[in-house]
Amino acid sequence: MKKEGGKTKAIARTVKLLSSSTxxxxxxxxxxxxxxxxxxxxLEKIGSTAGSILILTTMKINDSDDPVAAEKSGxxxxNLEKCPKNIKYMAESGYLEPLWSHLxxxxxxxxxEMISYLSELVLYQEVTIEITESTSGVLIKMVRSCNKxxxxxxxxxxxxxxxxxxNSKxxxxxxxxxxxxxELFIRKIDDEPESYKAKAATALANIVESGIDPDTTVVNKEGHVLTSKYCIYNFVCMLKCFIPDDFNxxxxxxxxxLTAFAKPLDVMVSVVRENHRGHAIVELMSSPMEALSIAATRLLITxxxxIxxxxxxxxxxxxxxxxRLVKSISHARQITERHAASVTLLSRLPHRNISLNLALVQEGAVPVLLSGIEEMQSSAKRRSRYAVQYMEGLVGSLVRLTATLYNPTVLKEVxxxxxxxxxxxxxxGAAGSAEVQRLAAVGLENLSYQSIKLSQMPPEEDPRPKKKTMLKRLMTTRVQGNKTLQHQQPVCPVHRGVCSTVTSFCLLEAGAVEGLLGCLESDSPRVVEARWEHCARSSTTGWTWRGACPPSRSWTPLGACSGR
Known part of the structure; x- marks a missing residue:
């Protein structure tokens, strides 16, 4: 009878009757x-019949409704546990006890086999917490097993x-x-692949990212915690270009x-500075694995x-x-997180670092940055989720050059x-970001420092012209006319010389005065601060500003207000 029942649709019909109202x-x-x-x-046929295990587990749990059915369903x-596949079906239905006991x-x-089932089950969030609470101790013991x-x-x-x-707690x-x-620092088994350490590092990263307190998380019998120099030093020293990307x-x-915490950040800064480990992180920026490149760049930004x-x-x-950094920016057809991170790093590194500024000039960064800014102002790229960060990075990378204008190569490029x-x-404010405005104000401030040096003094006229004969006057009429035109070149009321936007960075010639005054009405305190800093600095280069806070929209060259 059992054999005949298995060959027919009797099992499916019987399972259906389990839900009968009678x-x-x-x-x-x-x-x-x-x-x-x-x-x-x-066994396998019963377990694989649609709804069988789910209905049976429900009947077993609801024993108060029908004790007889609950006992028999249990x-x-x-019996079905004798088939390993049925244990998996039970776990998927929320009945996990068989899996625990067999594990x-x-x-x-x-x-x-049970671990294999667990690997599949933990993909379902609704059972993850239960699995962790019941099996974490067993799994940790199995991690220590010498069986590979x-x-x-x-x-x-x-x-x-x-x-x-x-699950982290x-x-x-x-x-x-x-x-x-x-697993990362101590365990060594012959021929054990590096991927095992990579898995351990991934699990540890997941736990730390969940928000646990690393200051109180002990990592060994000696009492070291995650934020100790012991851990940070070993973590940093593990970064190498020749190990698997997922490990790095x-x-x-x-x-x-860990950089979100002050203590490990200080230790990390010290370790990277003293042990020259920054080279590995810099090299990892060029990894073909996009996630690794982004992570390395973000760490360097932090x-x-x-340092x-x-x-x-x-x-x-x-x-x-x-x-490579310049090239990656120039190929930003579609702005990705990698593009935004790369250009942000360039904008965050010290602006006065002449080595980096010269390297960028030599690699043709300025045309690339200008092209990127122009595209951002006029194309659909502004709709990218990384558009704001990318634009701010472009402008910041451009502004950094204005901090080293003492170098002839940089000055010529600017x-x-x-x-x-x-x-x-x-x-x-066409770009829409307050940070872009602030950076532009900072850049103009840096440029304005050079204006007084670069402004050309107007040609001086001889107060006592020599007497000329009539013939000489007739012969030099045309020449005098040309000289008169040259002498009529406008003199900048601020710098008392011949200025231009290109050669002396004169803000009056550039029409930047109204823009700087407009920054005072910005909602961003940093933009207003940058504007006031410019006002303060400008007083040393020939400007004075009328009005109290908020100032009126007017400017006066020094001398005009002092009677000079």
């Missing part, structure tokens, strides 16, 4: 399934579990951080997460506020790196591309 039909159906489940040949499920008590082959297959499988599961941030309490650090990515993710000159020098000493006019246009 109690007698339900009891008959579950009794038949109990009898059929005693056959080893029918017996059916117990803990089963032989190695069964444990491996068990070791790898347990690591895979822990990586997936740790990616769900609510349970994993930390179970000792997952200690085991992952041990996880380590950088881990370091990035560190640039503390910017060190990073800039190492970037210049890394063969081809400045050129003149050749009329940066005063470009920054004046950006100051008008």
């Amino acid at each position: 109690i007698d039909e339900r009891h008959a159906a579950v009794s038949l399934l109990l009898e059929l489940s005693e056959s080893q040949l029918l 017996a059916v499920l117990k 803990v008590e089963g032989p190695e082959e069964v444990q491996m 297959v068990v070791h790898k499988a347990a690591l895979d599961v822990l990586v997936q579990l740790s990616s769900h941030h609510p 349970v994993l930390v309490e179970a000792g997952a951080v200690l085991v992952m650090v041990e 990515l996880s380590i950088i993710r881990l370091l990035l997460a 560190l640039s506020a503390h 910017g000159h060190t990073i800039a020098e190492r970037l210049c000493k890394t063969q081809g790196q400045p050129g 003149m050749d591309h009329s940066l005063a006019s470009v920054l004046t246009e950006l100051l008008a």
